[in-house]
Amino acid sequence: MGKRTIVPFGPQHPALPEPIHLDLELEDEKVIRAVPSIGYVHRGLEKLVEQNDYQIMCYVMERVCGICSFGHSWGYAAAVEGLMDIEVPERAEHLRTIFHELSRIHSHLLWLGLLADAMGFESLFMHCWRLRESILDIFEKSTGGRVILSFTKIGGQFKDIPKESLAEIVIILENMRKELLVVTNVFLDDTSVKNRMCGVGKLSKEDIMKLGAIGPTARGSGVNNDARCLDLGKYKELGFKPILETDGDCYARCKVRVREIFQSIDIIIKDIENIPEGPVNIPVKGMPPMGDFIARIEQPRGEAFYYVKGNGTKYLDRARVRTPTNANIPILVKVLQGCYLNDVTMMVMTIDPCISCTER
Amino acid sequence: MYQLYGEINMGSFKIGGIVLSSAFKRPSTRLYPTVPRKWQDNTRGHVEIDPEQCILCGICSKKCPADALTVDKAARTWTIDRMSCVQCRSCVESCPKQCLVMKNEYTSPNAKKVIDTVNIPEKVKKEE
Amino acid sequence: MTRSHEVQEITEISYSDLLVKAKELAEGGYRAVQICATSKDGKTEMLYSFDKDFKMINYRVNVPSEMRVSSITGFFWSAFIFENEVHDLFGIEFTDLVLDYKGNFFKLSSKTPWKTEAKKEVQ
Numbered sequence: 119m120g121k122r123t124i125v126p127f128g129p130q131h132p133a134l135p136e137p138i139h140l141d142l143e144l145e146d147e148k149v150i151r152a153v154p155s156i157g158y159v160h161r162g163l164e165k166l167v168e169q170n171d172y173q174i175m176c177y178v179m180e181r182v183c184g185i186c187s188f189g190h191s192w193g194y195a196a197a198v199e200g201l202m203d204i205e206v207p208e209r210a211e212h213l214r215t216i217f218h219e220l221s222r223i224h225s226h227l228l229w230l231g232l233l234a235d236a237m238g239f240e241s242l243f244m245h246c247w248r249l250r251e252s253i254l255d256i257f258e259k260s261t262g263g264r265v266i267l268s269f270t271k272i273g274g275q276f277k278d279i280p281k282e283s284l285a286e287i288v289i290i291l292e293n294m295r296k297e298l299l300v301v302t303n304v305f306l307d308d309t310s311v312k313n314r315m316c317g318v319g320k321l322s323k324e325d326i327m328k329l330g331a332i333g334p335t336a337r338g339s340g341v342n343n344d345a346r347c348l349d350l351g352k353y354k355e356l357g358f359k360p361i362l363e364t365d366g367d368c369y370a371r372c373k374v375r376v377r378e379i380f381q382s383i384d385i386i387i388k389d390i391e392n393i394p395e396g397p398v399n400i401p402v403k404g405m406p407p408m409g410d411f412i413a414r415i416e417q418p419r420g421e422a423f424y425y426v427k428g429n430g431t432k433y434l435d436r437a438r439v440r441t442p443t444n445a446n447i448p449i450l451v452k453v454l455q456g457c458y459l460n461d462v463t464m465m466v467m468t469i470d471p472c473i474s475c476t477e478r
Numbered sequence: 479m480y481q482l483y484g485e486i487n488m489g490s491f492k493i494g495g496i497v498l499s500s501a502f503k504r505p506s507t508r509l510y511p512t513v514p515r516k517w518q519d520n521t522r523g524h525v526e527i528d529p530e531q532c533i534l535c536g537i538c539s540k541k542c543p544a545d546a547l548t549v550d551k552a553a554r555t556w557t558i559d560r561m562s563c564v565q566c567r568s569c570v571e572s573c574p575k576q577c578l579v580m581k582n583e584y585t586s587p588n589a590k591k592v593i594d595t596v597n598i599p600e601k602v603k604k605e606e
Numbered sequence: 607m608t609r610s611h612e613v614q615e616i617t618e619i620s621y622s623d624l625l626v627k628a629k630e631l632a633e634g635g636y637r638a639v640q641i642c643a644t645s646k647d648g649k650t651e652m653l654y655s656f657d658k659d660f661k662m663i664n665y666r667v668n669v670p671s672e673m674r675v676s677s678i679t680g681f682f683w684s685a686f687i688f689e690n691e692v693h694d695l696f697g698i699e700f701t702d703l704v705l706d707y708k709g710n711f712f713k714l715s716s717k718t719p720w721k722t723e724a725k726k727e728v729q
Binding site: 177178259261303307 | 491492506520521543565567568
C-alpha cells in the first residue's frame with residue numbers, strides 16, 4: 119500500500135493556458151482521483167442581459183472567450199434571429215462560414231503551439247504561432263480587430279468584404295499550406311513527440327458516450343457529434359464530412375485537429391469560389407417576441423449551445439451559453455484516473471481547455 | 479487531400495529544415511518600440527467626435543456596453559474614458575448625426591486612466 | 607432560404623416526471639447537453655436538454671417554491687457540472703447529488719447572485 123499525497127495542480131501552471139485548479143490524489147506516482155475546481159475567471163456575463171439590449175448583447179457575447187470569439191457572436195446572433203424569425207442573406211451566411219473556419223484554423227494552431235510548449239519543445243511552439251500570425255493579420259485587415267472581430271450583428275454582417283480581399287485570403291492560405299505540412303509533420307512523425315502522446319490517455323467509445331464528451335476529444339475515439347453535420351451555415355452545400363479516428367489516445371486527438379486544419383483550408387477556398395453577390399445584412403426593427411429559441415454551433419473545441427428567451431421588451435430574459443469545455447470537464451476527471459503524474463499535463467492539454475468559456 | 483502527409487520525409491530530426499533555414503532569414507518579429515507598428519486602414523483603434531455635429535442626445539452613452547461614455551447636457555460636454563472603451567463601434571453605428579468616427583491607432587499605455595472631455599459648442603442659429 | 611437552424615421543441619413536463627424521463631433517456635443512450643435555469647420575479651424554471659445522433663430533446667420544468675429538485679447525476683454523471691453551477695448561482699438545492707461542492711464550485715463574493723425576488727404588488 120503506497121503513500122497517498124494530494125498535489126495541487128493550478129491555477130497557475132506553465133502548461134495551462136487558463137486557470138483551472140485540480141486536486142490530484144496520488145499514490146506513489148499514479149493518480150487515483152482528480153477533483154476539478156473552477157471559478158477564477160467568472161465574470162457573470164450572462165447577467166448583463168438586464169442592462170444591455172439584445173443588439174448590444176452581441177458585443178458582450180463575443181468577449182466570452184478570445185480564441186473562439188467569432189463562434190460566440192454567430193451562435194448568439196443565430197439564436198436571436200431564430201427567435202425573431204429573420205432570414206439572413208446568402209452572402210452573409212457564406213461570410214460567416216468563411217470566418218468561422220478561419221477561426222478554427224487559428225484556434226487549432228494555437229493549441230498545437232501550446233501542446234509543444236507543454237512538452238518543452240519551444241521552437242516548435244514559436245513556429246506554430248508564427249504561422250498563426252498570418253491568420254490574425256487577415257482578420258485585422260478585413261474586419262479591424264485581431265482577436266475580437268465585432269463583425270457579426272443581428273441580421274447579418276456589419277460590412278462587406280470586397281472581392282480583392284477574398285482573393286488575397288486564398289493566396290495567403292495557399293502559401294501557408296506548404297509550411298503547415300512541414301510543421302504538422304513534426305507532431306505526427308517525430309519520435310520524441312510521438313513517445314509522449316501514443317498510448318497515453320486512452321478513452322474508449324463507451325466512456326465518451328456515457329460521459330457526454332464532444333468535439334475533437336470525442337472524434338478521436340470514433341464518436342461523431344460534430345454539429346456541422348446539422349443544417350448550419352453552408353457546410354451541407356460544401357459537402358462536409360467529419361474527421362474521425364479510432365485509437366482514442368492523445369495521438370489520435372492530435373491527428374484529428376491537424377487534419378481539421380487542412381480540411382478547413384479546403385472548405386474556405388471552395389466557399390470563396392462559390393460565394394454569391396448580394397447584400398450582407400438586413401435591417402432589424404422591433405423587439406424580440408415572447409418565446410425562446412435554441413441554436414447549436416460547432417466551435418473549434420466542440421458543440422456550443424445557445425439559448426435565448428425573450429419577453430417582448432428590448433431586454434432579453436435570459437441568454438445562456440453552454441460551451442464545449444464545460445461539457446468536457448467530466449471526461450477530464452475520468453481520463454486522469456490511473457495515469458502517471460508526468461502525463462497529467464498531456465491529458466489536460468488534450469481536451470483543449472478554454473476555461474474562460476467554461477465560466478463566462 | 480490527406481495523402482499529402484507521406485510526401486515530405488526528412489529524417490529523425492523532423493524540424494531541422496525549418497530551424498536551420500530560419501538561422502539565415504530575417505527575424506519574423508519586430509523590434510518594437512524602436513520599429514513602430516504599421517496600422518491597417520480598418521483597425522478599430524479609438525473613437526473621435528466632431529463637436530460641430532453633436533446634438534447631445536446621449537444615445538451613444540446608452541448603447542455603450544462598457545459604460546465608457548458620459549454625455550452631460552447641462553455642461554455641454556462629451557466625455558470618454560479611453561481605458562474602458564473596448565472599441566466595439568456601437569456608438570459610431572448608433573449616432574443619429576454620424577459625428578463619431580473610429581480612427582485606427584490604439585490608445586497608448588499609461589499609468590493613469592485617460593479621460594478625454596470635449597466641449598460641444600452652441601449651435602449658431604442661421605439668421606434670415 | 608429558411609432560417610438555418612431547425613426549431614427545437616421544448617416539452618413542458620411536471621417536476622415529478624423528471625427522474626422517470628431521465629432514466630428512460632439514459633438507458634436509450636442519450637447524453638446530457640445542458641441544464642439552464644431562468645429566474646424571473648421569484649419563480650424559477652429549468653431547461654434540460656438531451657441529445658442522441660443529432661436529435662435533441664428538451665424539457666422545461668417549473669421548480670417548486672421550496673427550491674428542491676432531484677438530481678439526475680444518478681443517471682448522467684456528467685451533469686454534476688451544470689447542477690453545481692445552478693446551485694451556486696440560483697440557490698436551488700439538489701438532492702442526491704453525486705459530486706457535491708456544497709456551494710464552493712464558483713468563488714462568488716455574494717451568495718446566489720442571480721436569484722430574483724418576487725415583485726411586490728404596486729398599489
